[in-house]
Amino acid sequence: MAIEIRPVTPAETREYLRVLPYVNGLPQEEPEPSAWYAGHAAWPPQVPATEEMLDQYVEEAQSDWFRPQAAFVDGKIAGGSAIVSVQVTLPGGRQVPLGGVTSTAVLPTYRRRGLLRKIMTAMLDDCRQRGEFLAGLSASEGTIYGRYGFAPATFQHRWEVRRTDADFRAAFADPGSLELVDGSVAAGVWPVLHEQVRAVRVGEISPLPGKWDGLATGGLPPDGSGPAHHLVHRDPSGDVDGAALFRLPWSPDPEQVGVLQVEAFEALTLDAYRALWGLLLDFDLTKRVVAARRPVDEPLRWMLTNPRALKLTRTRDNLWLRILDVREALEARTYAASGSLILDVSDDLCGWNAGRWRLDASPEGATCSPAEESADISLSVNELGSLYLGGVRASELAHAGRIGEHRTGGVALLDALLRPDRAPHNAVGF
Known part of the structure; x- marks a missing residue:
C-alpha cells in the first residue's frame, strides 16, 4: 500500500470532495444535540450531492483561502482535509491569522491506518510555514482531535x-x-x-x-x-x-x-x-x-x-485551538496581571514547542523565551490551547489532574494572568 500526502490540485478537487461526508451522504456530526441549533427536530439525514451541487462545490473550493490536502492510497484519494485562512481576535484586541481546519474525512474503508494523522501533520506544517501560529476547528466528535493537540477554547x-x-x-x-x-x-x-x-x-x-x-x-x-x-x-x-x-x-x-x-x-x-x-x-x-x-x-x-x-x-464546546508556536502565541496577546512563570510544555506532534519556556507577562504584553530553570507549571499543548483565550481556568485543569504545579501559587498566578474581562466567544465558524 503506497501512501502519499500532498495538496490537492484543481483537477483532483472533485475526487477530494467525494470523500467528504456532506458530499457522499454520510453523517458529518455526532447525533447529540448541539448548542448551535435552536430547533427541536432531528437534523435531517445527509443525501449524496448531485452533479450540479458538486459543480458548485468545486467552484467554491478553488479559492485562494481554501487549501485542501489529501491522502492518496495507491493513487486514489482515501481521505482529506483543508485549511481556510481566517483571523481570530486575541486578548488585547490583536487580530491574528488562524488556520481553520475544515472539510475533514477519511473513507470508512481506510480508517485505522494513520491517514488522518499524516494529513493533519502536513496541514499544521503548512500553517506554520505561512506564519499561522494558531490552528482551530469545530469538532464534529469530541474524541478525535485531542490526539493532534487541539482542545476546546470557546463554548456556546x-x-x-x-x-x-x-x-x-x-x-x-x-x-x-x-x-x-x-x-x-x-x-x-x-x-x-x-x-x-x-x-x-x-x-x-x-x-x-x-x-x-x-x-x-x-x-x-x-x-x-x-x-x-x-x-x-x-x-x-x-x-x-x-x-x-x-x-x-x-x-x-x-x-x-x-x-x-x-x-x-x-x-x-x-x-x-x-x-x-x-x-x-x-x-x-x-x-x-x-x-x-x-x-x-x-x-x-x-x-x-x-x-x-x-x-x-x-x-457545547465551539472553537478548538491548537498552538503551533508557543513563543509567538504567548507574545501575541496581553495579560490581566503582571508576573513570570516557567512553563514546561509537552507536544508530541510539533516538537519545536516541547520544552521549558519563560513567560514574562503584563497588561502591556509579554516576552517568551526558552528557559533552563525548573518548571513552575507543566502542561501539554492541549491544555495551553484551552487556556489561551481565557475561556478555561488553569485551576479547573489542575483540579482535573491535567496541569502539574511545581511551585506553590503557580496555578493561581496563571489564572490571574489569563483572566478575561468577558468569556471568549465566537458566533461565526468556518
Whole structure:
C-alpha cells in the first residue's frame, strides 16, 4: 500500500470532495444535540450531492483561502482535509491569522491506518510555514482531535425562556429604534456589525467570503424551521448597533407551537441589547423563546426579575485551538496581571514547542523565551490551547489532574494572568 500526502490540485478537487461526508451522504456530526441549533427536530439525514451541487462545490473550493490536502492510497484519494485562512481576535484586541481546519474525512474503508494523522501533520506544517501560529476547528466528535493537540477554547449555550416569565427588573427607555427589515437590508447590516463586534470580542473569527450572501435571497433551512425574519436596532443617529435573525416555525406538536427561535444576535451597546431582547421575549402570539449560539456569560439572566426564567438546555464546546508556536502565541496577546512563570510544555506532534519556556507577562504584553530553570507549571499543548483565550481556568485543569504545579501559587498566578474581562466567544465558524 503506497501512501502519499500532498495538496490537492484543481483537477483532483472533485475526487477530494467525494470523500467528504456532506458530499457522499454520510453523517458529518455526532447525533447529540448541539448548542448551535435552536430547533427541536432531528437534523435531517445527509443525501449524496448531485452533479450540479458538486459543480458548485468545486467552484467554491478553488479559492485562494481554501487549501485542501489529501491522502492518496495507491493513487486514489482515501481521505482529506483543508485549511481556510481566517483571523481570530486575541486578548488585547490583536487580530491574528488562524488556520481553520475544515472539510475533514477519511473513507470508512481506510480508517485505522494513520491517514488522518499524516494529513493533519502536513496541514499544521503548512500553517506554520505561512506564519499561522494558531490552528482551530469545530469538532464534529469530541474524541478525535485531542490526539493532534487541539482542545476546546470557546463554548456556546442554548437556552430558552417562557414568554410569561420574561419580566425585566427595571423599565428602560430606548433612545434608539427597532425595525423589521428584509433579507437584502440584513445582508448589508450583518457584515458591518460583525466587523465591529470582532474588533472587541476575544475569540471571534473573521467570516469566510459569502457568509451572509444567502440572507438576501432567503430560502428555507433543511430542518423546516421556516423563513428568516430580521430585526435591527438603530442608535439615535440612525446607525445600526444591533441585529437579530429569528424564525417562527410551524409545528403539528402543540408543545412546539409558538416558539420563536433566535439563530443570530449581536448588540454593540446595552441599549441595543435590552431593546432587541425586550421585543424578542414579548413577541405577539408566541409562548417561548429559544436562543442558540449564545455566550456562556450571557447577561440577560441578570436583567430578569426571575433569573430562573432563563433555562440552559444545551452547552457545547465551539472553537478548538491548537498552538503551533508557543513563543509567538504567548507574545501575541496581553495579560490581566503582571508576573513570570516557567512553563514546561509537552507536544508530541510539533516538537519545536516541547520544552521549558519563560513567560514574562503584563497588561502591556509579554516576552517568551526558552528557559533552563525548573518548571513552575507543566502542561501539554492541549491544555495551553484551552487556556489561551481565557475561556478555561488553569485551576479547573489542575483540579482535573491535567496541569502539574511545581511551585506553590503557580496555578493561581496563571489564572490571574489569563483572566478575561468577558468569556471568549465566537458566533461565526468556518
